[in-house]
Amino acid sequence: MNIDIQRSPGRPKQAEHELSIQEVILQTAAQLFMSHGYEPVSLQQISKACNVTKPTIYYHFTSKAELFKVAVTTMFKNVHQHTSGLLRDAEHLEEGLLKVAEARLANPHAEIETLLREAEKFLSEEQIQKIREAENQIYEELADYFREAMERNILRKNNPMLLAQTFSTMMVIGNKNETYSANLGKEIVEIFLRGTLLGSPASM
Amino acid sequence: MNIDIQRSPGRPKQAEHELSIQEVILQTAAQLFMSHGYEPVSLQQISKACNVTKPTIYYHFTSKAELFKVAVTTMFKNVHQHTSGLLRDAEHLEEGLLKVAEARLANPHAEIETLLREAEKFLSEEQIQKIREAENQIYEELADYFREAMERNILRKNNPMLLAQTFSTMMVIGNKNETYSANLGKEIVEIFLRGTLLGSPASM
Numbered sequence: 136m137n138i139d140i141q142r143s144p145g146r147p148k149q150a151e152h153e154l155s156i157q158e159v160i161l162q163t164a165a166q167l168f169m170s171h172g173y174e175p176v177s178l179q180q181i182s183k184a185c186n187v188t189k190p191t192i193y194y195h196f197t198s199k200a201e202l203f204k205v206a207v208t209t210m211f212k213n214v215h216q217h218t219s220g221l222l223r224d225a226e227h228l229e230e231g232l233l234k235v236a237e238a239r240l241a242n243p244h245a246e247i248e249t250l251l252r253e254a255e256k257f258l259s260e261e262q263i264q265k266i267r268e269a270e271n272q273i274y275e276e277l278a279d280y281f282r283e284a285m286e287r288n289i290l291r292k293n294n295p296m297l298l299a300q301t302f303s304t305m306m307v308i309g310n311k312n313e314t315y316s317a318n319l320g321k322e323i324v325e326i327f328l329r330g331t332l333l334g335s336p337a338s339m
Numbered sequence: 340m341n342i343d344i345q346r347s348p349g350r351p352k353q354a355e356h357e358l359s360i361q362e363v364i365l366q367t368a369a370q371l372f373m374s375h376g377y378e379p380v381s382l383q384q385i386s387k388a389c390n391v392t393k394p395t396i397y398y399h400f401t402s403k404a405e406l407f408k409v410a411v412t413t414m415f416k417n418v419h420q421h422t423s424g425l426l427r428d429a430e431h432l433e434e435g436l437l438k439v440a441e442a443r444l445a446n447p448h449a450e451i452e453t454l455l456r457e458a459e460k461f462l463s464e465e466q467i468q469k470i471r472e473a474e475n476q477i478y479e480e481l482a483d484y485f486r487e488a489m490e491r492n493i494l495r496k497n498n499p500m501l502l503a504q505t506f507s508t509m510m511v512i513g514n515k516n517e518t519y520s521a522n523l524g525k526e527i528v529e530i531f532l533r534g535t536l537l538g539s540p541a542s543m
Contacts, residue, residue, distance in 0.1 A: 170456055171457055171460075172378070172457035174379055175457055175460065243452075245453040246449075246514070248511075248515060249450045252374055253376035253457060256375075256379065293526070297523075297526060300512055300515060301512060301527060304508060304511050305508055307452075307508050307511050311452060322501060326505060326531070326535055327530070327534060328534070330530035330531060330532070330534030330535075331530055331533075331534075
């Protein structure tokens, strides 16, 4: 679990203030990059949206590529943390998946492979790898959840990682605004669950 | 069914030659745009990949945005035609979906909403609409297929368009090279079908 963001009680005001600016830059950058891609978003645009100067961005991040890497990995870490909490607090599999689905569908964003293919020529191997590692932790979390459900004979045996990626991929449908309905999460989770449950779907 | 590409028998040689160059440009452009996005791909790059000059591209297409529109809609029309043929020739629902899934997974490409969000500031409303119309015909084709299966009591009642978009979205998993296995299509179709069939999945 990532707790970098939690501030230690004795931390001085100045550092707290800096952390806050850095967080604003990261969240704004992630939102812009995930909406429009890497190249179309300029540091100018990010600094304007954050109401800071470009040198402030360069004070915190050495380059646009580095900002992209940190913004996207931080976003993935937050999604991971949030997903983990939702699954842990849910009373059963369906409730957990439904909460995760609703959170994802309410925050539609770029399909990561499409985004990375556009961005990769501007990024170093190391930057791409860090992003993939952060993304992978979300799949691992879901895969663990599915593995446990298989061990408890709730889901039929399958590759847990494939189920994690299938479930996550299904959430990309949230990008299609026209299909969005209040019931979309429930409908998608129902298809997924009936498709993966052990035994008859009539038992749901 | 789109048959624009079919040449009328009396068409002169010159036109045939021109059509062929145009097709090469369209296919190459579609492949590059779908791989890297709109802005990162230059007309220079497309003309080089096609072994033609930039003026040749401008002879056929008035602008990069127009080339993008025609390339992407033509690709969607081809996917539509191909999908339609696969579904029509299949002996049953599972076979049809499996063939469509295998064709899609073997040709991973950009998730269209992510691509359009990156490209939209360079495109006119009309260009975006044409692309969406062409894409929608693929969903309509699948939705018709699902509607028919519902009427024949093979699939349980659901929104056919939602099923079409869910099925198509699941194919985005093909973008993740690391999960690709010879059985991926079969595994995804099985989850989808068990999730949507009327009655017990044990009957599959």
